[in-house]
Amino acid sequence: MQPIKVYNGPHGQGPNPWKVFIVLEELGLPYDIVWIPYREIKFEPYTNLNPNGRLPTMIDPNKNVTLWESGAIINYIIATYDTELKLTYRDDRLEDKWLLQSWLMFQMSAQGPMFGQKMWFTHLHIEQNLQTAIDRYGNEVKRIIGVLNDALGKQRKKKLSLSTTTDDDPVWLVGDKCTYADLAFAPWNTLLGTLFPGGTLDIKTEFPEFHRWSSNVARRPATRKVLEYREECIRTMKDTGEQVVERQADAAKMPTYEPSIGVGDS
Template sequence: MQSIKVYHAPSGQGPNPWKVVIVLEELGLPWEIVWIPYGEIKSEPYTSLNPNGRLPAMVDPNKNVTLWETGAIINYLVATYDKDLQLTYGDDRFEEKWLLQSWLMFQMSGQGPMFGQKIWFTHIHVEQNLQTAIDRYGNESKRIMGVVEGTLRKQRQKLGLAADDPVWLVGDKCTYADLAFVPWNTLLGSMFPDGSLDLAKEFPEYYRWHLNMTGRPGTKKVLEYREECIRSMSDTGAQVVSRQKDARQLPKYEKSVGVDNA
C-alpha cells in the first residue's frame, strides 16, 4: 500500500492536519506529510488540491482520491479503511454510529473555530489587549469544554465506570470523534497563558479524557513527531504573519497539554 499524503506547513504547529494523521496512525495506515510553506497555500498548484487555500489536503494514491476539510477526510478514511471498526461502530450499533457524526461536526464547528479565535486575539491580532474579544472566545472555549465535560460525566454514570476508568463521548471505546479533539487540546497552554484555565480542576473529566487519548500508542507517536517538527523546523508561518495587516506575531510556543515535551 502506498503512503497517504497529508499536506502541512512548517513548523507543524497548525493543529488541523494532525487530526488526519492521528486517524491514519491509529488505523495502521502508511502516511507521509508533504511540507508546503504557508506562503504557497493560497496559490497554484496547491489550490488545485484545496481550493480554500487552507491546510490540510489529503491525497490517497491507492484510490486516486484527493480531499480537503478534515471532517470529510476523516469520514473517508474510516469508511474506506476501518473495516474492523477500530474507531467507529457498525450498523449493529446504528444510533451510536451516527451520533459520532454529531461530535465530529461539533469539533469542527465549535472547538476548532473558538479555540482558534482565542489564540488569534490573545496573541496575533494587531490591536493588542482587545479584552472583549479575548474574553468572548475564552468563555466560548470553556463552554465547549463544558459540553464535553457534561457528556463524559453522564457517560461515566450511565456505564457505571469507576473514577479511573476511561470514558468516551459515544459508547464504550475511543473513536474518531474523540480523537478529532486532540490536536486543538494540546494548544490550551497557548490559549490561556495567563493561568486563567486550570484544566484538571475546572474540567476533570475533559482532562482525564485528553490524557487517555494522548497515552494511546498511535496518538502518542504522532504527537511526539509533532513536537520534533516544532523544535527542529523553521517557522515559515512567522513570515506570513509579518505581512498581514491585521496580525502582530505568532504566539510563543508553549508546552503542549498532555504531551511529554522532554
C-alpha cells in the first residue's frame, strides 16, 4: 500500500490535520505529511486540491481519491480501510454505528469552531482584552465540555449497571470501545491550557469525566505517538502561522502556547 498523503502547515499547532493522522496511526496505515507553508494554502496549486484553502487535504494514491475537510477524510478512511472495525461498529449495532456520526459532527460544528474562536479572541485579535468576546467563547467552550462530561457520566452509569466493571475503567462516547468519534476530539482537547491561560479552567475538578476520558484517549499508544510528534514539530519547526497574522488586518500576534494537556503524561 502506498502512503496516504495529508497536507499540514508547519509548525503543526493547528489541530485539524492531526485528527486525520491519529486515525491513520490507530489503523496502522502508512501516511506521509506534506508540509505546506500557510502563505501558500490560499492560492493555486493548493486550492486546486482544496477550494477552501484550509488544512488538511488528503490524497490517497491507492484509490485515486482527493478529499478536504477533516471529518470527510476521517469518514473516508474508516469506510475504506477499517475493515476490522477497530474504530467503528458493524450494521448489527446500527444505532451505535450512526451515533458515532453525531459525535463527529458535534466535534466539527461545535468543538472546533468554538475552541478556535476562544483561541482567536484570547490571543490573536488585534483588540486585546475584548472581554465580551473572550467570555462568550469561553462559556461556549465550557458548555461543549459540559455536554461531553454529562454524556460520558451517563455512559459510566450505564456501564456500571450492566456489568462488574469498576469505576476506574475507561468509558467512551459510544458503546464499549474507543472509536474515531473519541479520537477526533483529541488534538483540540490538548489546547485547553492555551485557551484558558494561567490555570483559569480547572478541568479535573470542574469536568471530571471529560478529564478522565481525554486522558485515556491521549495515552493510547498510537494517539500518544502522534501527539508527541506534534509537540516535537512545534518545538523544532518554524511557525509559518505568522504568515496568517501578517495578512489579516484584525490579527495582532501569534499566541504563546501553554504545554499541551495530556501529552507526555504517564
